[in-house]
Amino acid sequence: MTAHSVKELLSGKLTLQEVTVNGWVKTFRSNRFIALNDGSTINNIQCVVDFEKFDDTVLKQINTGAALRITGTLVESQGRGQSVEIQVKDIFVHGEADPEAYPIQPKKHSLEFLREKAHLRVRTNTFSAVMRVRSALSFAIHQYFQQNGFYYFHAPIITGSDAEGAGEMFRVTTLDAKKPPLTEEGEVNHKEDFFGKETNLTVSGQLEAEAYAMALGKVYTFGPTFRAENSNTSRHLAEFWMIEPEMAFYDLDANMDLAEDFIKNVIRYVLENCEDDLQFLEKRLLDEEKRKPQAERSEMALIEKLKFVADTNFKRVTYTEAIDILRNSKPNKKKKFQYPIDEWGADLQSEHERFLVEKHFKCPVILFDYPAKIKAFYMRLNEDGKTVRAMDILFPGIGEIVGGSQREERLEVLKEKMAALDIPEEELWWYLDLRKFGTAVHSGFGLGFERLVLFATGMGNIRDVIPFPRTPQNAEF
Ligand code: 4AD
Ligand code: MG
Numbered sequence: 001m002t003a004h005s006v007k008e009l010l011s012g013k014l015t016l017q018e019v020t021v022n023g024w025v026k027t028f029r030s031n032r033f034i035a036l037n038d039g040s041t042i043n044n045i046q047c048v049v050d051f052e053k054f055d056d057t058v059l060k061q062i063n064t065g066a067a068l069r070i071t072g073t074l075v076e077s078q079g080r081g082q083s084v085e086i087q088v089k090d091i092f093v094h095g096e097a098d099p100e101a102y103p104i105q106p107k108k109h110s111l112e113f114l115r116e117k118a119h120l121r122v123r124t125n126t127f128s129a130v131m132r133v134r135s136a137l138s139f140a141i142h143q144y145f146q147q148n149g150f151y152y153f154h155a156p157i158i159t160g161s162d163a164e165g166a167g168e169m170f171r172v173t174t175l176d177a178k179k180p181p182l183t184e185e186g187e188v189n190h191k192e193d194f195f196g197k198e199t200n201l202t203v204s205g206q207l208e209a210e211a212y213a214m215a216l217g218k219v220y221t222f223g224p225t226f227r228a229e230n231s232n233t234s235r236h237l238a239e240f241w242m243i244e245p246e247m248a249f250y251d252l253d254a255n256m257d258l259a260e261d262f263i264k265n266v267i268r269y270v271l272e273n274c275e276d277d278l279q280f281l282e283k284r285l286l287d288e289e290k291r292k293p294q295a296e297r298s299e300m301a302l303i304e305k306l307k308f309v310a311d312t313n314f315k316r317v318t319y320t321e322a323i324d325i326l327r328n329s330k331p332n333k334k335k336k337f338q339y340p341i342d343e344w345g346a347d348l349q350s351e352h353e354r355f356l357v358e359k360h361f362k363c364p365v366i367l368f369d370y371p372a373k374i375k376a377f378y379m380r381l382n383e384d385g386k387t388v389r390a391m392d393i394l395f396p397g398i399g400e401i402v403g404g405s406q407r408e409e410r411l412e413v414l415k416e417k418m419a420a421l422d423i424p425e426e427e428l429w430w431y432l433d434l435r436k437f438g439t440a441v442h443s444g445f446g447l448g449f450e451r452l453v454l455f456a457t458g459m460g461n462i463r464d465v466i467p468f469p470r471t472p473q474n475a476e477f
Contacts, residue, residue, distance in 0.1 A: 002020070003020045003021055003022050003069070004019050004020065004021055005021070005038055005040035005041075006021060006023060006036065006037060006038045006040050006041055006043065006044065006045045007040035007041040007043075008040075009021060009045050009074060009084065009086075010041065010043055010045060010082075010083065010084065012083055012084075014074060014084075016073070016074050016075055016076070016084075017073070017074055018071070018072070018073055018074075018089075019071070019072065019073070019074045019086065020069060020070070020071045021036065021038065021045060021047075021069070021070050021086070022038055022067070022068070022069045022070075022094070023036040023037050023038035023039075023045075023067070023068065023070075024036070024037055024038070024065060024066065024067050024068075024123065025062055025063060025064055025065060025066045025068060025097075026044050026064065026106065027064060027106045028062045028063065028064070031049070031051045031059060032048060032049055032050075032051060033046055033047070033048060033049070034046070034047040034048075034049060034062060034068070034070070034088075035047075036068065036070065037128075039128060041276060042125060042128065042129050042132075042276050042277050042280045043082075043276060045082075045084075045085065045086060046077065046079060046082055046085040046086070047070050047072065047085065047086040047088050048085055048086065048087050048088060049062075049088045049091075050087075050088070054091065058091055058093065061093045061096045062091070062093075063096065063097055063098070063099045063102070064097065064099065064102065064104070064105055064106050065097030065102045065104060065123070066093060066094075066095065066096050066097045067093070067094035067095045067097075068091055068092065068093055068094060069091070069092040069094060070086060070088055070090070070091055070092075071088075071089050071090040072086040072087050072088040072089045072090070073086065073087045073089070074086055075087055103117055103120060104117070104120050104121075104123050104124060109124065111126075111461065111464055114127070115463055115464070115469075118467070118468050118469070122467070125280060126280075126281070126284060127464070129277040129280050129281050129457070130277075130281070130453070130457045130459060130464065130465055131467065132274060132277050133270055133274050133277050133278070133281075133453065133456055133457050134453045134457075134465060134466075136269065136270050136273050136274050137266055137269070137270060137449075137452060137453060137456060138222070138449075139269075140265070140266040140269035140270065140273075141222060141243055141262075141266055141449075142222070143269070144262055144265050144266060145218075145220045145245065145262075148218075149217070149218055150218040150219060150220045150245060151212075151216045151218065151219045151220075152219075152220060152221075152222070153205075153208075153209055153212045153216070153219040153220065153221055154221065154223065155202060155205025155208045155209060155221045155223060155244075156202065156205075156208060157201060157202055157223070157224065158172050158194065158199050158200075158201065158202070159199060159200065159201075159202045159208075160197060160198065160199050160200075160427070161207055161427065161428060161431070162200070162203065163202070163203050163204040163205075163206050163207045163376075164203050164204055164376050165376055165377050165421060165423060166203070166376075168203060168227045168228045168229045169200035169201065169203060169226070169227075169228055170200055170201045170226050170228050170238075171193070171198070171199070171200050172193070172194045172199045172200060172201060173193055173194070174193075174194065174195070200226075201225075201226035202225055202226065203225055203226060203227055204225055204242065204244065204446060205221035205223060205225070205242070205244050206244055206246065206378075206444060206446065207378070207428075207431055208221075209221050209244055209245075209246035209444060210246055210407060210431070210434060210442065210444070211430070211431075211434055212246070213246040213247055213248045213442055213444070214248055214434050214438065214439075214440070214442065217247070217248050217249075218245070218246075218247045218248070219245070219246055219247075220243060220244060220245040220246070221242070221243070221244045222241065222242075222243045222244075222449075223241065223242070224239055224240070224241055224242075225239075225240060225241070225242045226238060226239050227240070230472055232471065232472060232473075234460060234461040234462055234463075235350075235398070235399060235451065235454075235462055236462065236471075237450060237462055237463070237466065237469055237470060237471060238470040238471055238472065239470040240448055240449065240450050240462075240466070241448075241449035241450065241466075242446045242447065242448060242449060243446070243447045243449060244444060244445070244446045244447075245258065245262075245444055245445065246442065246443075246444035247442060247443055247444060248440055248441075248442045249440055249441055249442065250406075250441070250442060250443040250444075251389075251406055251441055251443060252368060252380075252389040252391060252405070252406040252443060254443065255391065255404055255405075255406060255443035255444065255445060256316065256366050256368065256391055258445075259366075259391075259393060259402055259404060259445050259447075260313075260314050260366070260393075262447075263309075263364075263393070263401075263402075263447070263452070264309070264310045264311075266452070267306050267309055267310045267456065268310050270306070270456050271303070271306055271307065271310065278302060278303055278306070279303070281302055281457050281458055281459075282301050282302035282303050282458065284458075285301070285302055285458045286301060298397070302457075302458040305396070305458075306456065308363075309363075309364060309395075309396075309455075312363050312364070313363075314363065314364040314365065314366050314393065315361045315363055315364070315365045315366070316365075316366045316368065317356075317361075317365060317366070317367055317368075318367070318368055318369045319367055319368070319369055319370045319371065319387070320344065320369070320387075322348070322352075322356060322367055323341055323344055323346075325356065325360060326341045326348075326352050326355065326356070327341055329355065329359075329360065331351065331355050331359065337349075337351055337352065337355075338351055339351065339352075344371070345371045345373060345374070346374075347374045348367075350399045350400075353392075353394045353399045353400060354394075354396075354397075354399055356394060357394045357395065357396050357399075358396050358397070362396075363396075364393060364394065364395050364396070365393070365394045366391055366392070366393050366394075367391065367392050367394065368389070368390060368391040368392075369382060369387045369388070369389065369390070370387060370388060370390040370392075371386060371387055371388075372386055372387060372388045372417075373386075375388050375390045375405070376405075377414075377417050377418055377421050377423060378405070378407050378408055378414070379405040379406070379407065379408060380405065380406040380407060380408045380409065381408060381413055381417070388405065389405055389406035389443075390403075390404070390405040391403075391404050391405065391445070392404075393445075395451075395455055397454075397455065398451050398454055398455050400448075400451075401447060401448060401451045401452060401455065402445050402446065402447045402448075403445065403446055404443065404444055404445020404446060405443065405444075405445070406441065406442070406443040407442050407443060407444070409435060409439045409440060409441055409442060410435065410439070411432065411435035411436060411439065414432065414435055415432070450462050450465050450466050453465040453466075
């Protein structure tokens with residue numbers, strides 16, 4: 001008999017019949033009730049065992065975490081909170097899980113504890129819900145672009161260019177297989193750089209995406225990117241996934257319109273397709289918030305917050321307007337900002353971004369027209385000669401979720417900017433070619449995928465929304 005998934009069994013669409021299901025034991029109560037889960041849904045199917053009919057050696061193997069195949073009759077359930085259950089006829093134990101050794105027991109484990117068990121934590125309700133939402137978001141992202149005339153473009157992972165010009169790169173080298181990885185002095189025993197050329201892991205696929213947009217019109221990348229920034233925050237990873245659309249003939253306004261429409265669409269997708277998981281995550285968050293002082297609790301529950309963002313116009317403000325607001329504000333009645341904004345041109349810290357979004361405007365904010373000095377070399381210079389056509393989207397509880405811009409399409413202006421920043425033309429000769437041959441206005445942005453997953457799931461730490469987080473302390477798995 002082909003097995004059913006737990007989701008199918010609970011769908012209410014099956015006739016009451018003999019069924020087979022595979023899954024892992026969540027709990028086994030009173031030697032009678034097995035709660036079985038197979039990952040297809042957050043919900044478990046209850047399997048009722050008549051223990052007199054089963055051998056003690058089998059019953060002893062039914063512990064939390066064991067993998068089972070159960071065959072039995074699907075019947076209406078007497079219990080509360082479930083429509084159907086299985087009356088068990090046969091149990092096959094695929095694999096046991098020794099309760100003395102298996103770390104994921106049916107009790108509340110802290111997220112910190114589970115981070116040390118990255119290979120097992122997805123077996124908890126919280127992580128399985130997060131990872132299903134993550135998967136749904138990936139699908140929604142591809143669907144959005146595919147339905148809107150974009151081509152999926154694969155940017156290289158190994159590259160010679162520093163797209164952000166920030167020098168936060170991991171270098172690629174080949175090791176000498178005949179020697180140990182480290183010399184006696186502890187130096188890396190590498191044979192050479194990438195076949196004799198200096199290369200690094202990509203920090204962004206943008207520059208290559210620009211080349212493709214200048215032929216295919218609208219493209220997007222969705223892949224891993226790497227940053228060697230040693231920031232131990234709950235918003236930064238050394239390896240994260242980024243979505244980068246790039247569009248020929250789009251100016252900054254069209255770019256902002258697209259980014260806003262895109263984010264709202266993918267959030268609507270999870271609202272419509274991940275209801276059970278979102279409800280679970282919302283409840284989890286409410287329980288967590290109960291332990292916080294009233295003032296620190298969020299005003300909206302998770303699902304309400306997602307609906308709000310999907311339905312609200314993002315507030316668009318220039319950097320200069322934002323600076324004026326910040327200069328005339330205090331984060332609360334008594335306190336000043338830790339980093340007071342004294343002069344025009346300063347980069348915003350996350351306390352400022354969060355103030356604008358959470359206290360001042362109380363909605364997502366798009367800041368644009370930033371000072372050229374604090375932004376990357378490729379952004380288009382405005383007529384004022386000191387600001388660039390940059391935009392950042394700031395989200396409640398997250399801060400920056402998107403960074404993007406209209407690109408400098410004028411060869412001479414781009415060359416001048418590169419010279420001012422000591423970026424050699426030889427390094428980016430191919431990028432300059434794009435301005436020599438058929439150049440045009442174009443724009444794009446990068447969305448940090450994990451920051452979107454953080455927002456959609458209400459989780460508090462970016463390490464908890466990616467399967468195997470790479471941070472300065474953790475690359476063990
Ligand atoms: O603002 P960033 O650095 O922009 C770029 O890389 C552009 N080349 C994008 C483009 O225009 N195509 O990064 C974009 C987004 C940020 O807004 C943030 O959401 C995320 O990537 N991000 C990170 N996410 C997790 N960990 C990190 N270390 C991140 N650095 C950036
Ligand atoms: Mg940025």
